[in-house]
Amino acid sequence: MKIGIVKPFAVAATLVISGLMAAEAQAFSFTQTEATNLEVQNKALFDFFKSHVNTERAALSASELKPLDATGLLFDTSETVEVYFMYEGAGYKNEVLFTADNQAPKTLIANASLQGSGGTLKSGDGWILSDFSGLPGIAQFEFLIRSNGYNKPNNTLLYTDASKNSDGLEHVTAFGYTDEKTGEYYTFIGFEDIVGGGDLDYNDVVLVAKGFTNPDAPVDVPEPISGLAVLAVGAVAVGGALKKKMA
Numbered sequence: 655m656k657i658g659i660v661k662p663f664a665v666a667a668t669l670v671i672s673g674l675m676a677a678e679a680q681a682f683s684f685t686q687t688e689a690t691n692l693e694v695q696n697k698a699l700f701d702f703f704k705s706h707v708n709t710e711r712a713a714l715s716a717s718e719l720k721p722l723d724a725t726g727l728l729f730d731t732s733e734t735v736e737v738y739f740m741y742e743g744a745g746y747k748n749e750v751l752f753t754a755d756n757q758a759p760k761t762l763i764a765n766a767s768l769q770g771s772g773g774t775l776k777s778g779d780g781w782i783l784s785d786f787s788g789l790p791g792i793a794q795f796e797f798l799i800r801s802n803g804y805n806k807p808n809n810t811l812l813y814t815d816a817s818k819n820s821d822g823l824e825h826v827t828a829f830g831y832t833d834e835k836t837g838e839y840y841t842f843i844g845f846e847d848i849v850g851g852g853d854l855d856y857n858d859v860v861l862v863a864k865g866f867t868n869p870d871a872p873v874d875v876p877e878p879i880s881g882l883a884v885l886a887v888g889a890v891a892v893g894g895a896l897k898k899k900m901a
Contacts, residue, residue: 682757682788689780692738692862699833700778703842703862707741708855719829719842720870724814727795727828727841728867731786735795735865738780739766744858747772748847749803751811754786754793759811762797765804766859783865795866797826799859801847810849821849827856830868839868 693700706719729735731754742748750763762781767773786793801810811818812825819825829842841863844856852858 682754682760682786684760684783684787685785686762687782687784689736689738689782691776692740692778692780694778699840703740703831703840704777706842707844707857707860719831722828722830722841722869724826724828724841724843725796726869727797727814728792729795729865730867731789731791731793733865735783735863736780737762737783738778738862739763739775739859740777740862741857741860742766742768742771742773742775743855744847746802746847746858747804748845748859749800750845750859750861751798751800753796753798754789756794756796757788759798766799767804792867797843797845797861799825799845799847801849812845812847812849819849821851823851830870832868838864839866839871840864841866 689695692703702718744767748766749761750766751759752762753759762783763775765773766775768775768777796814798811798813800808801812802808803810810820813819814826814828816822816824825846827844827846831840831842832838833840843861843863845859846852846854846856847858
């Protein structure tokens with residue numbers, strides 16, 4: 655009887671350990687380094703994005719920016735993703751996180767607050783995310799914030815996907831923009847940090863990101879082979895076969 659009890663226990667323990675090892679193997683990792691401030695890199699671009707951050711209790715300006723479905727951000731994991739902090743109009747000290755392909759969230763900015771507003775950040779400060787592992791070649795990227803997470807560790811996570819939020823509301827708005835001079839595609843993102851919607855200004859944390867796939871970019875489709883070309887190839891093949899047979 656003891657053997658009968660021990661065996662199921664051993665099997666269960668093995669399954670638990672195997673599950674943990676599998677989960678650990680699937681966890682993604684990445685490298686995060688500081689980027690040159692966006693204002694230093696490209697002041698005209700920095701000023702353009704800054705001009706679209708409106709004052710408190712005013713919605714982000716969508717002029718010249720194309721509304722974007724923030725739940726569909728895709729990126730090539732062999733490349734880099736750049737994220738720049740532009741503004742915060744929050745009373746909270748929010749933590750910015752991200753997840754890839756619905757795996758466990760990783761911290762991106764521990765305290766997304768400006769200098770003089772409880773933080774150390776300057777507009778345009780940025781980070782480069784690279785060396786992704788544990789992900790497929792193309793993965794889905796999702797931003798989220800931990801509301802007042804720096805001040806008070808908590809589990810109030812507000813996702814890009816409204817269905818994951820406790821209040822069922824959208825807490826992220828996003829726009830796409832292509833720089834005419836460089837052709838580079840950027841994503842402009844604003845967060846609302848109050849559960850229940852707050853003032854819906856979406857400027858509690860404002861970011862700009864580069865490295866996501868442009869959903870409107872043309873896709874190269876190979877031209878179909880014409881019927882004449884197919885016939886020509888077939889004729890050559892038949893001719894070659896006949897020659898071999900006659901020889």
